[in-house]
Amino acid sequence: MNGKATTTRTRLDRGRNALGPALELVHTGRAPTRAVLTAELGVTRATAGAVAAELEALGLIRVDSNPGAAAGSQGRPSHRLAVDEKGPVALAAQVHADGFRAALVGLGGTIVATAPGCVTVSADPAQVLGAVVDAGAALLRESGRRCVGAGLAAPSAVAEPEGTALNPLHLAWPAGAPVREIFAERVRAAGIEGPAFTGNDVNLAALAEHRHGAGRGARDLLCVATGHRGVGGALVLDGRLHTGSSGLALEVGHLTVNPEGRPCHCGSRGCLDVETDPLAFLTAAGRVPGPEVSLLQQSRDLLRTSPDDPGVRVAVGELIDRLGLGLAGLVNILNPDRIILGGLHRELLDADPERLRAVVADRSLWGRSGGVPILPCTLDHNSLVGAAELAWQPVLDDPLAALGREPA
């Protein structure tokens, strides 16, 4: 009887490699029960059980032993899996033309708390980012919850790997501002734990829609949206954002959609940017935009108050035709299996979905690829939720390492 036992098993002897995938399944709502989790992971019940127990021990999910309203089929009801509503949160921040917004986002993409800050956007990035981070820090203190990290959604292309904002034009920031660095520094200064990330707002909206919204289940998801000026695009491939080699992919604004259109600063004319953004809409509708509120808001107001105004109808039709041409061009290049529209483009889709779909199908090659579903985005504050996804990603990739136990 020597002291050397054959093997003193540690508590967690399985499921280590499946921990991340399992959490992602719960996070995206694809694993409502332990039985489904078992099937989705392709492991045995024993392993899935260990995984669920470990994620519960980490405070990330809850395993509801009480079956309650299980029902449905025969057999023993499966334990329900859900995100732990008292678990950690990610700090999400967004800066846009109308101001900024901070929020706490839990697993599953649920916004736990939010604080809009409508101060005038300053020309100094450090000042604005400091304000939004401070607002987030206040939310965190109030909630008393653990923070896994912070994410920022910026209304600009973000160059990789430097993290500089290349075209923050409507923020009046200097082009090339090192937003990622500034944001990370402010996050550290505010005493917020965890890493800090920065991404383009349309990219992050696409990511959020893919995981929690209208893009669920899509393999090649294309998102196109317009907020204030210009048009943004994003592509999610196999669940991951495609940002290109230097973060500049899906700069779709300069597709030609109207050869006789108005000149664009890029040197061409009739670009998607200048033909389908809110300014183009207001102009086409014969309105003169005011300075008080964002152009998107003015466009929405106009669409809601006078949808039957002749000028508005013409403008809607024109913009739909231009947008459809641009989308068809993207369909021919990317061949997505779903398209999601945001901002004013979403309003255009709502105004006349048939017309838009017809244009896209007509101008896509062989019609086939043109039959792609075009949907409006469904999440509130999807860029904000997407920013939180950035912060959650390390936890989804490796929960043990990210949460500090057993530092990998």
Place this chain on the structure above:
Amino acid sequence: MNGKATTTRTRLDRGRNALGPALELVHTGRAPTRAVLTAELGVTRATAGAVAAELEALGLIRVDSNPGAAAGSQGRPSHRLAVDEKGPVALAAQVHADGFRAALVGLGGTIVATAPGCVTVSADPAQVLGAVVDAGAALLRESGRRCVGAGLAAPSAVAEPEGTALNPLHLAWPAGAPVREIFAERVRAAGIEGPAFTGNDVNLAALAEHRHGAGRGARDLLCVATGHRGVGGALVLDGRLHTGSSGLALEVGHLTVNPEGRPCHCGSRGCLDVETDPLAFLTAAGRVPGPEVSLLQQSRDLLRTSPDDPGVRVAVGELIDRLGLGLAGLVNILNPDRIILGGLHRELLDADPERLRAVVADRSLWGRSGGVPILPCTLDHNSLVGAAELAWQPVLDDPLAALGREPA
């Protein structure tokens, strides 16, 4: 002393999961020695050794114990790894405007044997594919080597998952011909072992260039090429072809590159297809194309015989400008880290690389993404090599399962 030994080790007790990745490293030339293989795989020397031994036992690679001209640094010289030149081959087939071609391609993308068939391309796909498969079968018999499968490069978009050719216009085939099915059936009928695959020729050329040619090491590789009529594109992301959700991605031919250009059958005008293909070149140079040989060949001949002819120079300049505009549009959408040009586009690049690079940089956003390297393709018969890659893929994914031992 019971008969149960603690564990009777089987021959291969490690490296099972690393077998595929290891073979891919040797296949693409990224693992010249066992030491490098160890580092690239991120495993211990023991595992890498077992992997190399197993791949050698499978007849796929050779481990050169004889150091020979090792040298270089200190320490014990590493065993060199190389593809086994007597190992199995893949049957590659290509059909194009000038005829067809069959070849045997070994690991590493080396063409072992080839047989061009220059018969007139028939309007009956089954007949042409039968001829090319028969030519390949003859090569196989002569060589006496084992066959891992067959791949076909078709000059048409291939719809997924059906495998139908959507636009085999210059073959005079019916649109929608089930080429994948026909090819697979002919391969079976010829008694060739292994699965049969079919892909678009430009896609396959891109795959081949990525693994063995000018695209090595690129993460986001864009290929654009023009053969006879129209323009093809392909994208390789993280080593895998991006074909889109229904195989129709990178149909780049209808980007607008000349708003006042000639009308295109797609309904627009000035499309890349009609502005930069060999017909456009010959026309711009004031030549009337003849019917004997492919338009690409006529263009090449013209470029080589009269490069200083004023008409030719103007045509080259015009086409470069149009092509550059199209590439810039793709760069803005895809943000690749490398571009490879084939067919006539390659000739245009060779004719005036600076002009093309300048146009792309000038019309790309913020210049940054426009600084992407633009290179000519470097492989002979890259579509053919790419077709073989399709057949090799199962072996690269799981050598044991694909080669029949221990059927997974």
Place this chain on the structure above:
DNA sequence: CTGAGTTTGTGCCGCTACTAAACAAAGTAC
């Protein structure tokens, strides 16, 4: 209400494919 059937959770055993570590081999550097 009872027993059969179905589906899910859990404990135990063993295997497989790895790592770790010590050692041997084959070169270079001085």
Place this chain on the structure above:
DNA sequence: GTACTTTGTTTAGTAGCGGCACAAACTCAG
């Protein structure tokens, strides 16, 4: 020739799974 460096090999140990048997929790038929 000796020290050092790097690579290959052998052996022992083990993490993280699968497989199986059994228990648990339901439905359903009668």
